[in-house]
Structure formats: C-alpha cells, structure tokens
Amino acid sequence: MKKKAIIFTIIFLLIIIIGGIFLTIKSHVHNNAKNEQANEYVTQKAQRVTPLTLSGHVSPKQERDYTVTSKELSAMKVQDGQQVTQGQTLFxxxxxxxxxxxxTLKTSLAKDQRDKAQATQKLQTAKNTLSQTNKDDDGYSDAQDAVTSASNDLDDLNSSISSTQTKINQVASKVSPSTTAPFAGNITITYDNSGNAKINLASTELQAIVQVSEYDYSKVKDGDNVTVRAVATNKKQNTNVTLVSLHPTSTNGSNGSKYNVYASVDGNAFIDGQTIQMTVTQTEIVVPESSLYKGKIFVVKNKKIYQKNVQGSTKGDTYIVTSGLNAGEKVITNPNGKLKDGESWPK
Incomplete structure (x- = not known):
C-alpha cells in the first residue's frame, strides 16, 4: 500500500510540474506575441507647435507733441516731469x-449798435408820421415808403450785429487759448536757446510693441492670448494682442518686411522703454510626417486604437495638424493597413 501511495504522489507531483511548465511556456509565448505586436508600432505624444517668441519694447499707448514759440507762449501751466490728468491745462x-x-470787430459792433439806435428812432418817427397821415393824402404813400425803408435798415443792422457778435465769440477764444491734456500722462518740456518750448505728453497707459516678420505674420492675430516678459526683471503678464499692423514698419530685402504687434501691459509691472519678449502660443499640433496614413492618423486611448481624420500640411519631415487632433494624444507614428479603428491595443 505504501508503494502505491508513493507512486500516486509522484505521479500527482509530475502532473503539477508539467502543467506549470506548460502554463509558463504558454504565457511566455503570449507575451512575446504581444511584445512583437507592440514593438511593431511606435507611439509618440502629439505636441503643440513651438510658441512664437518676438522681441520689442514697452511704449506709451498715446503720445502728443506740442511746439510753442516764445512769442506765442503766454503761460506754461506745467513743469518738466509732471504727471497730469485728462483735461488739465498745459499752457x-x-x-x-x-x-x-x-x-476791430468790437469797434464795428459798437458802430452798428449806435446805428441801430438811430435806425430804431428813425423807424419810430416814420411810423408816427404814417399814423398821422390820412390815406387820401398825397403824402401817405411816401410815409409808407419811409416806414418800409427804416424797417429794412433796422433789419440789416440787426443781422450785421448778430454776425459780428458771432465772429467776436470765435476770435475771442483764439486770442489767449488754453491747451489741455487729451489724456492722462507724463510731461517732458525742453526749451531751445530762443526760448521756444517743446512739450511731450506720454500717456500713463503702456503697451508692448514687438515686430513679427512677414514669414511669421500669419502666426499672430488680433485678440491672441500672449505672455509679455521684461528681460531685465523677468516680470511677466498674460495679456491680449490689441493690433497687428497691416503695413510694414521696415522692409529689408532678403530679411523680409517687419510688422508691429501691440498688446496692453500693466504700468505697475513695466516701464517705458523696457526691453521685452512676447510669447505667442500656437494652436497647431505637430506630429511626424510618417504618422499620416491615407489622410488619417491613428491614436491609442484606453488600450484601444482610434482612427482620426485630420487637416493640416506637411513641412519637411513633420505634419502640422490644424484640426482633428489634440495636444498630448498618443499617436502611432508608423501606421499601416493592419490597424483597424476600435481594435484593442496591443492586438
């Protein structure tokens, strides 16, 4: 009996050992098949196109220059370096x-007013004469004509007085006019040897001005979100492009034309004239050109393969995707006809 029990035990252990060896071999073969399939394809995360970096400086949003000769200047109401508010008198x-x-106009007005007094009296006299004359009298018609003539003279004088008074009001404002600040800002005043003054008003509101080449012009648009960084202090601000100039500020042959790009910045973080860099995030996605298979791109998500229709253009060995793909998606960079939409990954 003991011999039989030993034999059965040995047989049982052999069965367990053989079964374990079989399962191990099967798992190894299966994993090798999976690894071979996984190694057949290469994946890579889709990346955004490298942000566009532009250089420039900080400048006032508005500037106004005034030149006043010493002969014309009556009174300077501000000082060099002074900060003024909108509407404040400058000079x-x-x-x-x-x-x-x-x-001359006032003299003319005074004469017309004297003539008006005489014409008024003349009209009143003519009216009195007419009222005392019978309609049947020979002088009635002459009395009527006298009233009409005196009335016309008075009307002409009233018209002349009104016109002269209007001119007086207009000219009076030009005799000693005041110039006021059209916006809040900082004043700079310089005088030449003759005492002539040059006044510059620079607004307290600041803006970043950078230049973009004609080759990158399409990469920045009005309203784009950008980051402005001061080179000296490293201070940054997220802001928006307010304007991309339609006309070049410079043309330089092989280097191409340059266009100004403007964005508002905080006057508390930046100073006038400061050197800055503007970073413009690009919305396009870049993948290897080999990722495109018959106009489609295959991505891996949640261990499944998905087929995507995309739009874009080839640039060298890369493909710039303008729609149909998001940054960060896992793209198969060497697809072929074996890939099917919706199948498991790895197969």
Whole structure:
C-alpha cells in the first residue's frame, strides 16, 4: 500500500510540474506575441507647435507733441516731469493777430449798435408820421415808403450785429487759448536757446510693441492670448494682442518686411522703454510626417486604437495638424493597413 501511495504522489507531483511548465511556456509565448505586436508600432505624444517668441519694447499707448514759440507762449501751466490728468491745462498762448482782429470787430459792433439806435428812432418817427397821415393824402404813400425803408435798415443792422457778435465769440477764444491734456500722462518740456518750448505728453497707459516678420505674420492675430516678459526683471503678464499692423514698419530685402504687434501691459509691472519678449502660443499640433496614413492618423486611448481624420500640411519631415487632433494624444507614428479603428491595443 505504501508503494502505491508513493507512486500516486509522484505521479500527482509530475502532473503539477508539467502543467506549470506548460502554463509558463504558454504565457511566455503570449507575451512575446504581444511584445512583437507592440514593438511593431511606435507611439509618440502629439505636441503643440513651438510658441512664437518676438522681441520689442514697452511704449506709451498715446503720445502728443506740442511746439510753442516764445512769442506765442503766454503761460506754461506745467513743469518738466509732471504727471497730469485728462483735461488739465498745459499752457496758454497769446495771438497778437487775433487780438487786433478782435479789437476791430468790437469797434464795428459798437458802430452798428449806435446805428441801430438811430435806425430804431428813425423807424419810430416814420411810423408816427404814417399814423398821422390820412390815406387820401398825397403824402401817405411816401410815409409808407419811409416806414418800409427804416424797417429794412433796422433789419440789416440787426443781422450785421448778430454776425459780428458771432465772429467776436470765435476770435475771442483764439486770442489767449488754453491747451489741455487729451489724456492722462507724463510731461517732458525742453526749451531751445530762443526760448521756444517743446512739450511731450506720454500717456500713463503702456503697451508692448514687438515686430513679427512677414514669414511669421500669419502666426499672430488680433485678440491672441500672449505672455509679455521684461528681460531685465523677468516680470511677466498674460495679456491680449490689441493690433497687428497691416503695413510694414521696415522692409529689408532678403530679411523680409517687419510688422508691429501691440498688446496692453500693466504700468505697475513695466516701464517705458523696457526691453521685452512676447510669447505667442500656437494652436497647431505637430506630429511626424510618417504618422499620416491615407489622410488619417491613428491614436491609442484606453488600450484601444482610434482612427482620426485630420487637416493640416506637411513641412519637411513633420505634419502640422490644424484640426482633428489634440495636444498630448498618443499617436502611432508608423501606421499601416493592419490597424483597424476600435481594435484593442496591443492586438
């Protein structure tokens, strides 16, 4: 009995050992098949096109220059380096020509007013004479004509007085006019040897101005979100492009034309004249050109293969995707006809 029990035990152990060896070999073969399939294809994450970096500087949003001769300047109301508010008086001037014209107009007005008093009296006298004359009298018609003539003279004088008064109001404002700030800003004043003044008003609102080449012009548009960084301080601000110029600021043969790009920046973080860099994020996705198979791209997601229709263009050995693919998606870079939409990954 003991011999039989030993034999059965040995047979049982052999069966277990052989079964284990079989399962191990089967698993190894299966894993090798999976690895061979996985190694057949190469995957890579789709990346955004490298952001566009542009260089430039900070500048006031608005600037206004004034030149006033020493002869014209009546009073300077601001000082060099002063900060002013919108509507604040900057300076006043005096025009001798306008002052002379104003005096002449006032003299003319005074004469017309005297003539008006006489014409008014003349009309009243004519009316009195007419009221005392019978219609049947020979002088009635003459009395009527006198009233009409006096009335017309008075109307002409009233019209002349009104016109002269309008001119006086217009010229009076030009004799010693005040110039006010059209926007809040900082004042710079310089005088030449003759005492003539040059006044510059630079707005407190600042903007970044960078230049883009004609080759990259299509990569930046009005409203694009950008990051502006001050080179000296490394301070950054996320902002938006306010304008991409339609006309070049410079043309330089083989280097191509340059166009200004503008974006608002915070005056507390940046200073006028500061050197900056503007980074413009690109929305296009870049993958190897080999990822495209018959106009389609295959991606791996949740251990499944998905087929995607994309649009874009080839540039060298890369394919720039404009629609149909998102950054970060796992793309098969060497697809072939064996891949099927919806099948498991690895197969």
């Amino acid at each position: 006043t001037t005096y025009s001798q020509a306008n002052a002379t014209e104003l005096a």
